[in-house]
Amino acid sequence: MESCDWCNLSEKDKQFQVYEGRLWFVFLSDEQDYIGRCILVLKRHCNSMSEMTDDEWEELRNLVCKVETCLKAVLGATLFNWSCLMNDFYKEAAPDPHLHIHVRPRYDKPVILNGSTYTDSEFGHHYALKKSGDISPEDKEEVFIRLKEWLNR
Template sequence: MKLSEEDKKYILSEDDYWSVYLPDEQDYIGRCIIVLKRHAGALSDLSFGEWTDLYSIIHKLELCLKTTLGADLCNWSCLLNNFYKDDNPNPHVHLHCRPRYSRPVIINGNEYVDEEFGHHYNNKKVGAICGKDREIIYSKMKEYLDGK
């Protein structure tokens, strides 16, 4: 799974195995995607080192989201379904982190409310935020992660 040039501008952290970025779709404020750098089609294909590294990323990212944005918890998913819509599916391991909030999140004076808090996330939720708010979220998270 190759990151677009736009996605590369929003890389929060990167190491030998994984890239973490803040996608433009912020249906849940602070939503991140963690992408394996090499190709693997299933979680069972991960090496011990990749699993160990992923654990460390999850730990740091959850602390970052709780500290910088006030997340109460994070929902994690590794859903490869969309790859199988193609005639020749070629799934690539990546995980979605959806932070969840019991209180409104205020970014740049704009209020974002997690209306499904306490329930499963809504996979059809539209997450339009202004570019400035995405920049602010990115800067807060990047500064935190760079300090760890």
């Protein structure tokens, strides 16, 4: 789609791509309110989950398993909040959503990166919509490297 941001990613937009499958991309989210937060983006422009093909569902299932295993292994995640909330697209006069799915890893123990400690203060509760995502650029880069290395091994 001509006007879709997800369909027209620049190389700069792809700088935090941690994995590319046949049908899906996985990106480390700009917002690291939950350490390791990622976005899975369907390569094909698609408006909703109900429009996915069998192959897209199968690869998504495999990616869910792969991403969860990765986040457990490299960051110690305990559980995961998955969401497909297409709301922002519908703020536009002519909405044209592109299917993408957020994963927020949750932690029952602090995550330590480069000497900094990150605590999931809402563990065991729904994720917070307006949680502060204060993470240093160095720590974000560390998360990116760990995820990319593990997912592409």
